[in-house]
Amino acid sequence: MVDFGGWDMPVEYSGILAEHEAVRTRVGLFDVSHMGEIEITGAHALALVQYVTCNDASKLAVGQAHYSGLMTPKGTFVDDLLVHKFSDTHYFLCVNASNQDRDYAHIVEHNKFGATVDNAGGRYAQIAIQGPRALELLQRLTETPLDTIKYYWFTRGNVEAVRCIIARTGYTGEDGFEIYFAPEFAEKLWDTLMDSGQDLGVMACGLGARNTLRLEAGMALYGHEIDETTTPWEANLGWICKVDKGDFLGRDVIVKQKASGITRILAGFQMESRLIARDGYTVLDGERAIGTVTSGGPAPFLKKNIGFAYVPPATNKPGTKIGIEVRSQTAPAKIVGVPFYKRAK
């Protein structure tokens, strides 16, 4: 067990490689109850969501969710999050565990609209069911027709008579669901899911596999690819940054940076020897340091060693050769497109 933002969390149950494989080929369960939830309600709920996040929540339909950024006035990330629209007057945000209290304070501080902001983490447990057999497993325990829930949509439904929010979302690059429910049912739902998935080869998965899966799928992790020093353009997250939606925190800085250009960008790379790049290692162009690895390690399903790094924009072309300093050796690597892994549709 490791301490993760005050939660005791297993890094692995039966081994990161086996857990990673289970999610890519069968189904894995993640206890992600540590994730934070913040609810914004009232007539001006949308106005507040729009002001503190960079994606355009006015485009969400009831029952739809999207990935977004919680922004500082400097146009950098306080956190990344999922915004779910429950109704015109009720938005449900899923945020990173270690940022929850900071996120809540930040949203409250900028609540000039009179919306109600509720730090709701204690009211929800969350289990992620991920992998090509995830739908089959979860469908055994619910009457909600899961195949009618589109990717990044959600519905309310019962799972084993427990009232849940069932969202077709995830952090693994596979099809799957994330269910939110009252914490007192967590143990029962976890055990029931594990039991009913035995014949499907279900595995309990820890933080270790969660990290290798998200990296292989090319997804950012707060504190690594994004933080209070990175902007959406730099993090290659321009697709969640809707500058035409109206004013929001950091918009002026973000608009200015779009015009003036960026000096670094998040790029994917692949190692060209057996050496493994790790977080914090230096990226080299010849002898010259040009950037830093934000996440690096093995991609177990691809059987390659990969990573993310901030590099100058001119370097960010697939095929460009770079070096990574690994224990005072220069390990050859090349820039590759992201995501590293994309599931077959």
Place this chain on the structure above:
Amino acid sequence: MYPADFRYTKDHEWVQIAGSIGTIGITDYAQHALGDVVFVELPKVGAKVKEGDVLGTVESVKAVSEVFSPLSGEISEVNSDLSTAPEKINQDPHRSAWLAKIKIENASEASKLMDAKAYTEYVAEKEKEQTA
């Protein structure tokens, strides 16, 4: 669990001494803490190392760990099987997954190392700290 004829370091290396040659590996406790091992970097044959010097690197999916030499001497042989099958370290850390052999320079250094009984107690203490 921990072979009686080995000596152990606080950093979880083991050495088995036979005459002037010491065979070095990492312990079962170490492989378990690392998880799935995916890469091993071994020293060069002929390299001279001092006790406590970095002998090599063992990497798992989640972590990088340096291996320190339990004794001073000259590397006489390395286990090159581990380059293509690093997972052997998880499967058989005390036997076939030895890392390197060393020509021992100063046999008296071995007296500073733990015996199996002391190491077993040391590891039990570590495990207690972790679950506390």
